[in-house]
Amino acid sequence: MITSKNLRFSYSPQKQFSFPDIACNDKEALLILGQSGRGKTTFLHLLALLLQPDAGNIQISGHTLSGLSSTERTNIRAKSLGIIYQRAHFVSALSVIDNILLSNYLAGNKQDKEKASYLAEQLGFADHLNKKTTQLSQGEQQRVSIARALMNNPNVILADEPTSNLDDNNCQKVIELLKKQSSLIGASLVVVTHDQRLKDEFPNQVFL
Numbered sequence: 741m742i743t744s745k746n747l748r749f750s751y752s753p754q755k756q757f758s759f760p761d762i763a764c765n766d767k768e769a770l771l772i773l774g775q776s777g778r779g780k781t782t783f784l785h786l787l788a789l790l791l792q793p794d795a796g797n798i799q800i801s802g803h804t805l806s807g808l809s810s811t812e813r814t815n816i817r818a819k820s821l822g823i824i825y826q827r828a829h830f831v832s833a834l835s836v837i838d839n840i841l842l843s844n845y846l847a848g849n850k851q852d853k854e855k856a857s858y859l860a861e862q863l864g865f866a867d868h869l870n871k872k873t874t875q876l877s878q879g880e881q882q883r884v885s886i887a888r889a890l891m892n893n894p895n896v897i898l899a900d901e902p903t904s905n906l907d908d909n910n911c912q913k914v915i916e917l918l919k920k921q922s923s924l925i926g927a928s929l930v931v932v933t934h935d936q937r938l939k940d941e942f943p944n945q946v947f948l
């Protein structure tokens with residue numbers, strides 16, 4: 741479960757944000773909608789402990805995540821969070837499968853090739869595992885990002901515009917897969933987007 745309360749953040753005195761409180765239980769999904777520039781990525785990066793709030797707090801599975809060192813934040817991110825970034829940030833020298841296995845390595849876990857292959861099968865890119873990520877289409881890269889985010893069975897999955905580069909058919913597929921896979925591992929799923937196609941896919945919604 742993830743909750744946030746009274747979160748505030750500023751890039752500068754002119755650019756200040758107050759975010760609505762959120763709560764997303766295990767196996768549940770929450771959609772955060774907002775137009776471009778409303779602070780969706782900023783909010784997601786606060787939830788992902790990549791940015792530090794000026795005020796307010798975040799709890800994951802009942803633990804309050806304030807006053808942590810940078811190492812502690814990095815460890816929580818690697819072990820408890822699955823993050824699907826707006827841009828995938830793959831290591832271009834590595835193959836698709838090695839990019840996926842890298843998240844096991846960074847969390848200090850055993851590299852689980854079987855799980856990577858299973859997820860690739862489920863997400864429909866099993867034929868591409870030995871390619872370089874640069875050889876994949878945007879939609880394929882999006883699905884590899886989802887597999888990478890699921891590898892350590894995170895408590896919380898945070899997805900930034902996971903469907904923005906996808907056509908209607910792939911948009912539907914990716915959201916179904918994300919909801920199914922996160923529910924299977926018992927995670928909370930938080931999606932930020934401006935993609936109006938997702939409005940009917942999530943009963944729980946917050947607007948920025």
Ligand SMILES: Nc1ncnc2c1ncn2[C@@H]1O[C@H](COP(=O)(O)OP(=O)(O)OP(=O)(O)O)[C@@H](O)[C@H]1O
Nearest residue numbers: 751752755774775776777778779780781782783934
């Ligand atoms: N590092 C930064 N320094 C200063 N201002 C920033 C920084 N990052 C983002 N901003 C500003 O903060 C605002 C919110 O940015 P953010 O990326 O969170 O919005 P968004 O809702 O995700 O937008 P989009 O849908 O276009 O990705 C924007 O006006 C942006 O210019």
